[in-house]
Amino acid sequence: MARLCGWITISFAGALLAGCASSQQPDLAVTQSADATIEQPAVALASAQGMANPDIWPAYDYPVPLQPDDEARIAGLLAAMTIEEKVGQLVQADLCCVTPEDVKTYNLGSILVGGNSGPNGNDLSPAPDWLAAADEFYLSSVDTSDGGVGIPLVWGTDAVHGHSNIIGATLFPHNIGLGAMRDVALIEKIGAITAKEIRVTGQEWTFAPTVAVPQDFRWGRAYEGYSSDPDLVASYVGAMVRGLQGPPGNDDLLSGPYVIASTKHFLADGGTDNGVDQGDSSISEEDLRDIHGKPYGPAIAEGVSTVMISFSSWHGKKMTGNKSLVTGVLKDRMDFGGFVVSDWNAHGQVAGCTNESCPQALMAGIDMYMAPDTWKPVYEDLLARAKAGTIPMARIDDAVTKILRVKGRLGLFDAGKPSDRPLSGQYELLGAPEHRAVAREAVRKSLVLLKNEGILPIAPGGRLLVAGDGADDIARQSGGWTLTWQGTGVDNSHFPGATSIWDGLKQAVEAGGGSAVHSPDGSFTQRPDAAVVVFGETPYAEFQGDRAALALDPELTKPYDTIRELKAKGIPVVALMVTGRPLYTNPALNAADAFAVAWLPGSEGGGIADVLIGDTSGNARYDFAGKLPADWPRTTLLSEGVLYPYGYGLDYSSPAQGWAALPELDTEALAGDSRLWFSAGAPAARWSLLVTGETTGEQTRITTVPAEALGGRARITAENYLVQEGARRFTIASGNASVQLRNFEPVNIDRETNADIMLLVTAKVWESPTSARLGAIGEGSRGFTAFDMPQNDEFVRYGIPLKCLRSNGADVTSLTQPFVLETSGPTDFALGEVRLGTDAQQILPCS
Ligand code: BGC
Ligand code: BGC
DSSP states (O other): OOOOOOEEEEEOSSOEEOOSOOTTSOOOOEEOOTTOEEEEEHHHHHHHTTOOOGGGSOOOOOOOOOOHHHHHHHHHHHHHOOHHHHHHHTEEEEGGGOOHHHHHHHTOSEEEEOTTOOGGGOTTOOHHHHHHHHHHHHHHHTOOTTSSOOOOOEEEEOOSSSSTTSTTOOOOOOHHHHHHHOOHHHHHHHHHHHHHHHHHTTOOEEOOOBOOOOSOTTSTTGGGSSOSOHHHHHHHHHHHHHHHHOOTTOOOGGGTTOOBOEEEEETTGGGOGGGOTTOEEOOOHHHIIIIISTTHHHHHHTTOSEEEEOSOEETTEEGGGOHIIIIIIIIIISOOOSEEEOOTTGGGGSTTOBTTBOHHHHHHTOOBEEOTTTHHHHHHHHHHHHHHTSSOHHHHHHHHHHHHHHHHHHTTTTSOSGGGSTTTTOGGGTTOHHHHHHHHHHHHHHOEEEEESSOOSBOTTSEEEEESTTTTOHHHHHOSSBSBSSSOSOOGGGOTTOBOHHHHHHHHHHHTTOEEEEOTTOOOSSOOSEEEEEEEOOOOOTTTTOOSSSBOOGGGOHHHHHHHHHHHTTOOEEEEEEOSSOOBOHHHHHHSSEEEEEESOOSBTHHHHHHHBOOTTSOOSSOOOOOOSSOEESSSSGGGOEEEOTTOOBOTTSOOOOOOOOOOOOOTTOOOOTTEEEETTEEOTTEEEEEEOSSTTSEEEOOSSSEEEGGGTEEEEEEEESEEEEEEEEEEOSSEEEEEEEESSOBOOHHHHHTTOEEEEEEEEEEOOSEEEEEEEETTEEEEEEOOOOOOSSOEEEEEEHHHHHHTTOOTTSEEEEEEEEEESSEEEEEEEEEEESOOSEEOOOO
């Protein structure tokens, strides 16, 4: 192992130092006082360049025995495989972009279904289609009619809170809620149920558990982690892996109710500076090890079969290309004996790589490339290099062996086609009552009570008003990674058998002889005895959930008024928050009599009523058991103080608190959501709205309306959209015109472009132009697509895939005008909103 071992003298402040240790010198760490000038080993310099020192990491023993018969078989296969077959094993394609025929032709080792893919091009395909697709792909992979050894492929899916891509499956609370619950035994049950439900539809591999230890909850993926506390995360991981895979000695998973797991994302996905998704972490190697590395120990001790590498970087070096961490720490030092998979085109972000070519990742220790839509160039590139001898055959054989070992442990070589395996096609197991009961228990146990001025539990006999915008919305209570990638575009009809929070409350109140009404805005005709106001975040997943501040988006704060109005009428109010993370919510805490956090509970909303609604004699049926899995902020930045610390949570025996009003901030002014470029009639902070014509001189920045531009050819006025004057209307008499949004600094939407994100343009058109196109402009680059702007009496949200702008020439890493609408001829239209997102009403074809 390469390690720098000289000594240099530098000055530093209060850091923990590791010496130039060898394995014989286990612990040379010393604490130095601030500002000491001392001898510091060159390893510190190395870590500043993203180079780890494996010797300071804990060592483990991978407990999965190598079965002699499997080993002999694998050696035989390896000897028989052509170089093409070997390289094929290293590549994983997404269902979006691969056919069973491709799998056969290229001997692909694996397929996955990403957040937006599904069998037959349908993200919402019914369960039987999944099993049919599993059979089809499997049969192609083992088809040896044109020669070859026919290695069965393994199919991976993001079953991250239950088998969460499948309609009708049991949806458990997202990990952050499970962290609040503090119940290791239940975690194992959840893992076991998830594995069973996956097996019903024929997949063998889940990309779970996420063992991120989020340190900054502005990160949009924070809810995928159990807690900010490494020990809590570490205490869960082994149980989840065991639930999914069974005990480490298991060597034939598919004969039992199991799948293989993947701990992700190695390493420090939750440790990026400012919580930026796929960002950089500049922490010390000790923090890397002690915070983010901690959960990998128990995962390896339980024999986790795969580890997924993080998109993020450490000291500027992308994890996917970091040999010292992937090979040095994970494989060698920690003895991880399964295989390593990279993340969605993450190899393309490694220095010197592209999405199509990255031998560096293999050399760093990646065994399987997640190359969703790039599998063919990645395969061809690896193959050419292998043939030319520029990547060593030994590394390829090593990676193939690791993949085949995991396939052997699964029992894949003898399991037959998916539909012939145990549990396959038993659709009644999806959302089975006994599975839902476990999920409901988890919901109950994850509820955290932050305030109770004596009004909980609610007596069931009276009249309950359920208000707020989130009470009867199962998609919302389930969050991202639910049926669709971002969890958007689905409604209650997509969740057969599930219970919304409202349904649960109604059932509990009626069972106790009372009545309940659902009224989102809180209005009522018959005065209620009590109200529950359900509010909070709406679904998001990767990077769409990143925020600059720990606050609800302004449009989600209306329920605060509802709480105040009900209180003003003397009605006792319980505020119930649906959220993926602790957020500033002082207005609700101040105004409501009681406040509970439900996190993202999933399909069993009834678990909430179990705790909030008491029995007919006024006693609680279930007590609050949840404790905060992370600090709750006092303001919109955690650095400004903790309101409730990690571990806080009241129950029915807690003494009365006495309430001192919390400070309330103006959060409307926060530049929170970097995806929103134009709304409510105005560009976002740092953006400007421009109208330009044929020459650069013909340019007007629109600040107030009415305004004129293009020498009088264009008139700009206000139009109503969502709010009064919430849109800008452009009436152009003749000629060419261009409406643009410009940012002070060039905008980089590369990571959004890699995924299925769109530019969403909400427009109403009174008069169509002769022709129009939509696109983006960078320094010396531009990408456009035609937009015919049909006349419409309503505002319509159009979406252009960012991929289309890129493929049409825009440099998405540096856009000066990320939104441009060019028209020619007389036209009359209004823009209501411009933003990034996934929920288009109409997707424009890329032309
Ligand atoms: C995510 C992973 C996920 C993979 C497949 C990636 O973008 O980071 O967590 O497993 O996609 O959907
Ligand atoms: C896929 C996700 C993936 C993401 C990568 C999306 O298009 O559906 O599965 O995680 O891209 O950023």
